[in-house]
Amino acid sequence: MNAEQQIRQLREELREHNYNYYVLDNPTISDYDFDIKLKQLQTLETAHPEYYDANSPSLRVGGEVTKNFETIAHTYRMYSLDNSYSKEDLEDWEKRIKKMVDGAVQYTCELKYDGASMSLTYENGKLVRAVTRGDGFKGDNVTTNVKTIKSVPLQLQGDYPSKFEIRGEIVLPWEGFNAMNEERVATGEEPYRNPRNTASGSLKLQDSSETAKRPLECLLYSIKGERLGIATQFENLEKARSWGFKVPSIAKLANSIDEVLEFVNYWDIHRHDLPYETDGVVVKVNDLQQQEELGYTAKAPRWAMAYKFKAEQVSTVLHEITYQVGRTGAITPVANLEPVALAGTIVKRASLHNADQIAKLDIREGDTVYVEKGGEIIPKIMGVVPDKHRPSSTPTQYIDVCPECATPLTRTEGEAQHYCPNAEGCPPQIIGRIQHFISRKAMDIEGLGGETVALLVENGLITNYADLYTLTIEQVIPLERMAQKSAENMIHGIAASKDIPFERVLFALGIRYVGETVAKKLAKYTKHIDALIGASEEELIAIDEIGERIAQSVVSFFTSEKKILIIKRLKDYGVQLKISEEQLANQTNVLQGNAFVVSGVFEKVSRAELKKMIEDNGGKVSSSISAKTSFVVAGDKMGPSKRTKAEGLGVPIITEDDFLEMIG
Numbered sequence: 001m002n003a004e005q006q007i008r009q010l011r012e013e014l015r016e017h018n019y020n021y022y023v024l025d026n027p028t029i030s031d032y033d034f035d036i037k038l039k040q041l042q043t044l045e046t047a048h049p050e051y052y053d054a055n056s057p058s059l060r061v062g063g064e065v066t067k068n069f070e071t072i073a074h075t076y077r078m079y080s081l082d083n084s085y086s087k088e089d090l091e092d093w094e095k096r097i098k099k100m101v102d103g104a105v106q107y108t109c110e111l112k113y114d115g116a117s118m119s120l121t122y123e124n125g126k127l128v129r130a131v132t133r134g135d136g137f138k139g140d141n142v143t144t145n146v147k148t149i150k151s152v153p154l155q156l157q158g159d160y161p162s163k164f165e166i167r168g169e170i171v172l173p174w175e176g177f178n179a180m181n182e183e184r185v186a187t188g189e190e191p192y193r194n195p196r197n198t199a200s201g202s203l204k205l206q207d208s209s210e211t212a213k214r215p216l217e218c219l220l221y222s223i224k225g226e227r228l229g230i231a232t233q234f235e236n237l238e239k240a241r242s243w244g245f246k247v248p249s250i251a252k253l254a255n256s257i258d259e260v261l262e263f264v265n266y267w268d269i270h271r272h273d274l275p276y277e278t279d280g281v282v283v284k285v286n287d288l289q290q291q292e293e294l295g296y297t298a299k300a301p302r303w304a305m306a307y308k309f310k311a312e313q314v315s316t317v318l319h320e321i322t323y324q325v326g327r328t329g330a331i332t333p334v335a336n337l338e339p340v341a342l343a344g345t346i347v348k349r350a351s352l353h354n355a356d357q358i359a360k361l362d363i364r365e366g367d368t369v370y371v372e373k374g375g376e377i378i379p380k381i382m383g384v385v386p387d388k389h390r391p392s393s394t395p396t397q398y399i400d401v402c403p404e405c406a407t408p409l410t411r412t413e414g415e416a417q418h419y420c421p422n423a424e425g426c427p428p429q430i431i432g433r434i435q436h437f438i439s440r441k442a443m444d445i446e447g448l449g450g451e452t453v454a455l456l457v458e459n460g461l462i463t464n465y466a467d468l469y470t471l472t473i474e475q476v477i478p479l480e481r482m483a484q485k486s487a488e489n490m491i492h493g494i495a496a497s498k499d500i501p502f503e504r505v506l507f508a509l510g511i512r513y514v515g516e517t518v519a520k521k522l523a524k525y526t527k528h529i530d531a532l533i534g535a536s537e538e539e540l541i542a543i544d545e546i547g548e549r550i551a552q553s554v555v556s557f558f559t560s561e562k563k564i565l566i567i568k569r570l571k572d573y574g575v576q577l578k579i580s581e582e583q584l585a586n587q588t589n590v591l592q593g594n595a596f597v598v599s600g601v602f603e604k605v606s607r608a609e610l611k612k613m614i615e616d617n618g619g620k621v622s623s624s625i626s627a628k629t630s631f632v633v634a635g636d637k638m639g640p641s642k643r644t645k646a647e648g649l650g651v652p653i654i655t656e657d658d659f660l661e662m663i664g
């Protein structure tokens with residue numbers, strides 16, 4: 001096979017695997033094998049630029065940067081939808097339809113996905129353009145970013161027409177949204193409010209490799225074009241699915257408004273089990289001929305209607321507004337409510353977001369307010385029940401000093417949030433930083449929990465994380481609920497954390513935007529805290545995956561003399577502030593290109609150590625045996641089914657000793 005044929009074959013294989021994984025949710029190869037094929041393709045493409053293809057699966061990782069998104073006119077206008085909220089609304093709609101068309105009317109019922117609308121253009125089976133809805137007449141060309149969304153096919157399959165547009169919604173499923181938020185909170189950033197805004201924000205990122213990291217999905221619902229030979233909306237969905245698009249199979253045909261309502265009522269309850277957010281149902285006249293007869297109003301098709309689910313909302317009394325100070329000093333106003341049942345839970349507190357929000361809604365203590373649980377995780381206050389201001393109340397005065405340390409608050413131009421700037425002296429900030437330091441993914445200190453950290457700070461025993469290493473058993477025994485045994489455990493746990501590897505110490509320091517993965521990268525490339533402290537922004541940006549924002553944050557963190565002093569103390573106490581000699585010496589590439597599966601119990605090293613050794617030496621650890629597994633390292637009590645599988649596939653099974661010999 002020549003290079004061109006190889007490239008073609010790899011592209012086709014990868015396209016197929018992408019489709020199986022992201023559209024069908026049914027992968028047929030391991031992530032590892034996928035990566036290997038992708039690398040092969042990238043290598044070949046680099047060596048043979050003459051076979052460049054803008055739709056190669058290798059471009060899914062992004063990298064292209066767009067400064068200004070070009071405006072593009074839509075060939076077919078992107079309309080809004082009319083909304084309905086009740087059975088009566090739908091019945092009125094049906095009456096209007098029946099006046100305009102003859103014969104029976106069938107309806108397709110689909111979910112209304114809550115994300116960003118998108119119009120994709122395909123020519124000869126290839127994606128050529130992706131445009132946002134914009135004002136409906138013209139939108140932004142976000143093709144480079146959309147190409148990174150794995151469920152958007154770059155190359156179609158089946159009997160697709162040579163040219164058409166397809167409409168859909170880009171959504172961010174809950175799982176990915178929550179994971180992104182966890183990572184943000186861990187790096188001291190405000191969590192995103194809801195998946196919809198995050199999805200549309202993701203499409204307008206300038207660096208497409210950033211978009212590539214976001215677990216977005218594209219769900220399709222309508223095809224536009226000339227002479228497509230499609231007669232109904234339901235067929236629209238089926239065709240799109242057969243060409244390789246992700247089309248949820250939830251849609252149903254209904255023969256009457258009563259049947260539509262059955263669908264609506266079912267999903268009003270079950271929508272909470274969906275992997276993504278939906279805010280209603282879209283009902284469409286199924287027959288495209290009838291759709292054409294019905295046409296459009298100035299704003300929306302007459303043949304479609306959105307039925308909006310009611311956000312679950314209750315009213316209750318707002319007793320008090322309190323203010324929380326986060327680890328980064330961000331102030332969050334909290335509404336303390338008369339407890340009330342809402343969407344299956346008892347709600348006592350709700351978010352008020354910020355000062356502007358409180359002023360805009362004129363929310364005052366003692367008011368009766370509406371609380372809603374919509375597409376957001378934390379319930380929020382929607383407004384004051386009309387005429388339910390507490391008599392004689394006055395507008396809420398937002399605090400201007402920190403509730404914890406009385407320092408005047410600051411607010412950056414253009415930011416909604418107030419901050420307490422007293423990072424070194426404000427108790428919740430001090431406590432929050434130490435709590436982050438000891439947390440499981442950071443120093444993982446056994447015998448010490450978040451509440452004890454607060455006690456230690458409140459009792460003046462520590463003011464920063466370096467102080468932890470000076471604590472003695474005698475000092476901590478007098479604390480509440482602290483017995484001899486627990487004191488010993490705690491001091492022992494702190495001492496043991498001196499063995500935690502550099503990369504996790506780096507994460508534990510709590511540098512803004514430096515999450516676990518970034519910390520690993522920085523540790524691997526700089527190898528030593530002094531090298532990191534001395535690194536300039538340019539040097540940091542040169543590291544793979546480190547952007548300007550992270551680089552700035554790192555540099556600014558180390559300009560603080562206090563922080564340098566704390567780090568020096570950590571070093572003196574024996575905390576790992578460089579890659580260990582062992583780690584350095586043990587890092588080789590001898591296992592490069594080999595995939596290992598580890599199974600059973602070992603004598604000389606633990607399973608975790610074994611896995612680490614594989615990775616340190618350039619190998620890859622996978623969890624299940626496949627034809628692509630290079631070796632199975634088998635210990636005592638290896639599972640019989642694994643053994644059979646390995647033998648069946650002819651994968652060599654090696655012992656712990658064999659392995660140790662392999663890496664010398």
Ligand code: AMP
Nearest residue numbers: 079080081110111112113117169221282
């Ligand atoms: P609205 O923005 O409230 O006028 O609603 C119209 C938008 O709903 C469209 O622009 C689509 O982006 C979105 N939408 C979500 N799901 C669907 C669907 N199944 N069919 C049609 N439109 C949908």
Ligand code: ZN
Nearest residue numbers: 402405420426
């Ligand atoms: Zn403060």
